[in-house]
Each structure stands twice: as structure tokens, then as C-alpha cells.
Amino acid sequence: MSGTPVPRPRVAVSRAGLPGAAVRRLASRYDVVSWEGTAPPTSAELGALVRGCSGLLVLGSDRVDTALLDAAGPGLRVVALASMGYDGVDVGAAAARGVVVTHTPDVLADTTADVAMALILMARRRLGASVDALRRGEWGAFRMDAFLGLDVQGATLGLIGYGQIAKAVARRAAGFRMRVQHHHPRRQEDDELSRWVTFEELLRTSDVVSVHTPLTPETVGLIGAPELALMKPTATLVNTGRGGIVDEQALLTALRDGKLHSAGLDVMVDEPRTDPADPLFAEPRLVVLPHVGSATQATRAAMVELAARNIEAVLEGEAAPTPLPGTGGRPVVAAAREGA
Numbered sequence: 001m002s003g004t005p006v007p008r009p010r011v012a013v014s015r016a017g018l019p020g021a022a023v024r025r026l027a028s029r030y031d032v033v034s035w036e037g038t039a040p041p042t043s044a045e046l047g048a049l050v051r052g053c054s055g056l057l058v059l060g061s062d063r064v065d066t067a068l069l070d071a072a073g074p075g076l077r078v079v080a081l082a083s084m085g086y087d088g089v090d091v092g093a094a095a096a097r098g099v100v101v102t103h104t105p106d107v108l109a110d111t112t113a114d115v116a117m118a119l120i121l122m123a124r125r126r127l128g129a130s131v132d133a134l135r136r137g138e139w140g141a142f143r144m145d146a147f148l149g150l151d152v153q154g155a156t157l158g159l160i161g162y163g164q165i166a167k168a169v170a171r172r173a174a175g176f177r178m179r180v181q182h183h184h185p186r187r188q189e190d191d192e193l194s195r196w197v198t199f200e201e202l203l204r205t206s207d208v209v210s211v212h213t214p215l216t217p218e219t220v221g222l223i224g225a226p227e228l229a230l231m232k233p234t235a236t237l238v239n240t241g242r243g244g245i246v247d248e249q250a251l252l253t254a255l256r257d258g259k260l261h262s263a264g265l266d267v268m269v270d271e272p273r274t275d276p277a278d279p280l281f282a283e284p285r286l287v288v289l290p291h292v293g294s295a296t297q298a299t300r301a302a303m304v305e306l307a308a309r310n311i312e313a314v315l316e317g318e319a320a321p322t323p324l325p326g327t328g329g330r331p332v333v334a335a336a337r338e339g340a
């Protein structure tokens with residue numbers, strides 16, 4: 001006796017060709033609809049894709065706002081980010097609809113910390129500028145005073161935020177014999193790697209300041225002109241968190257005026273940045289990377305795998321392995337753009 005087949009839950013995936021086998025596994029259990037375009041979907045396209053779905057797998061750069069949640073309809077149960085950052089998601093609106101939102105901590109901390117260290121070295125040792133000069137055919141005779149940078153060994157590293165990625169940077173910094181200090185607004189304790197300092201002390205006394213805090217309404221513009229003015233003129237600022245945390249114009253001004261030695265950014269306010277004449281790319285003391293912090297094959301596959309496991313858990317009625325911590329809910333990207 002055969003009854004009416006129960007339709008399988010639908011799951012939308014916002015990109016084709018994600019690394020690893022996780023999306024294939026999802027497709028063996030659910031009706032998976034993937035965005036097949038070469039460019040990322042617009043909000044309207046993502047809305048059309050997710051209509052009637054129970055699960056949605058998105059990237060950190062996708063926007064999950066009220067309009068998208070409404071487009072999905074009442075059956076949506078889980079939005080799984082294949083990213084650690086969740087600033088593109090209106091968490092409050094999702095919670096109000098009973099939609100679980102998950103992200104991917106743990107799996108990308110070491111890989112992203114590698115890039116933070118790379119930026120520290122590239123900016124402070126002027127490696128980015130020296131490669132640029134080489135490519136312009138400007139490698140002249142050996143000179144004792146060419147591309148002189150500042151030592152990383154023995155320098156004081158100040159970590160803004162002290163989560164998994166910051167701690168992974170602290171572990172690496174120990175190998176460079178850096179003195180490590182951190183500021184976290186709530187967890188005011190030292191550990192074996194780093195000592196807690198106030199935000200102001202961190203800015204005043206660090207030779208390298210590295211940003212590892214999520215973008216929230218509280219951290220938009222956290223490093224602006226007043227904060228940069230507190231830093232040593234010999235200091236380096238590195239941001240592998242989110243673009244809106246650092247005021248880009250204030251940073252450029254500080255670098256041009258010699259108020260800051262150097263900087264390295266893996267993240268910017270508006271991504272992608274495609275204008276070759278972008279002032280950020282022209283500043284010789286600023287190293288810019290195109291948001292590659294977690295970009296290794298293994299780590300990106302692990303991110304997609306964890307996102308898929310979150311979807312599977314929720315759709316099977318289990319607790320999601322890595323749900324978002326309770327986080328207010330206002331989408332902060334618009335606020336970052338407006339400089340709020």
C-alpha cells in the first residue's frame with residue numbers, strides 16, 4: 001500500500017560550486033535549490049530562490065533582512081551562514097519569526113589568524129610596498145636604507161576583542177616574541193597568552209593593534225580619528241574583522257599625515273572594491289587584501305560542512321551545533337555605510 005509521498009523539505013543555497021561534499025549530502029536528503037548565476041544573487045533573486053524553503057545556506061556577504069525572510073514565507077526554520085560574521089543578518093527579525101540563525105565559529109580561527117599575522121608582517125616590514133615596487137621594475141642596487149620597516153619581534157600587540165581568532169593570533173605572536181595585551185569589554189581577565197587592558201591603554205601602548213571584534217551597532221566606527229590619534233605614530237593597525245569597524249577616511253588621513261606607521265586591511269566597508277583608482281589601493285603604507293582571511297580549500301569546505309550540519313540538525317528537530325549568540329538584531333551594514 002503506498003500513500004501520498006511526503007514532500008521533502010526544500011533548502012536554498014545561495015551559491016553554486018561550494019567546496020566540499022556537504023551540499024551534495026544536503027541534496028540527498030532535501031530538495032536543494034542552488035543559485036546558479038556567476039554573480040551573487042541580488043536580494044530579489046535570493047528572495048525568489050528561498051520562497052517556500054525550510055532551510056537557507058548563505059555566505060557572510062549575503063543580506064538576510066526582513067524582506068528576504070518575508071519572501072521565504074512561514075516555513076523557513078533555519079538560516080545557516082557559512083561564515084563566522086553575521087552582520088548581514090537581521091537576527092532580531094529572524095528570531096521574531098522563530099527562524100534559527102547559525103554561523104561557523106571554530107573552523108576558521110587559525111586560518112584567519114594566519115592572515116592577520118601576514119598583514120602585520122606585510123605592513124610593518126613594508127613587504128607589500130616592496131613587492132609593488134618590484135612589479136613596477138623599481139628594484140635598484142642594494143641599499144641599506146631601502147624599504148626599512150619596523151621589527152615585529154618584541155613589539156607589543158594589542159588585540160581588540162578576545163575571541164577565537166584573537167587568541168589564535170596571540171598564540172602566533174608568542175612565536176614572534178611579541179608582548180600581547182587585549183581589550184574585551186566584558187571578559188576582563190588575563191590568561192597565559194595575554195593581559196587585559198583598557199581600550200585606551202591598548203591604543204596608547206600597542207605597537208600593533210589588531211581588530212577581532214564583530215561588527216555590531218556598538219563597534220561601527222570603533223577606530224576613528226580620535227582613536228587613531230591615541231595610537232603611537234610608529235604603530236600598525238590591522239583589521240581582519242569587518243570593514244565598518246575602522247573609519248577608512250580617518251585611517252587614510254592618519255597614514256598620509258605620518259600619524260600612523262602602517263596598516264593592513266582584509267576587510268572594507270563596501271565589498272567588493274573594484275575601482276583600481278580606489279584611494280585605499282594607492283596608499284603605500286596600507287596593505288589591502290580582498291577578504292581572504294578564511295580562504296583555504298580545507299577551511300572553506302569546513303565552513304560549508306558546519307553550515308550544512310546546522311541545517312540538518314534543525315530540520316531533523318535537533319539543536320543546531322553553532323547557533324548565533326543572542327545579538328540584538330539590527331542589521332549593521334547599513335549603519336556602517338552611513339558611518340553611524
Ligand code: DGY
Nearest residue numbers: 060061083084085294
Ligand atoms: C567570516 O567568516 O566572517 C569571513 O569574513 C567570511 O565571511
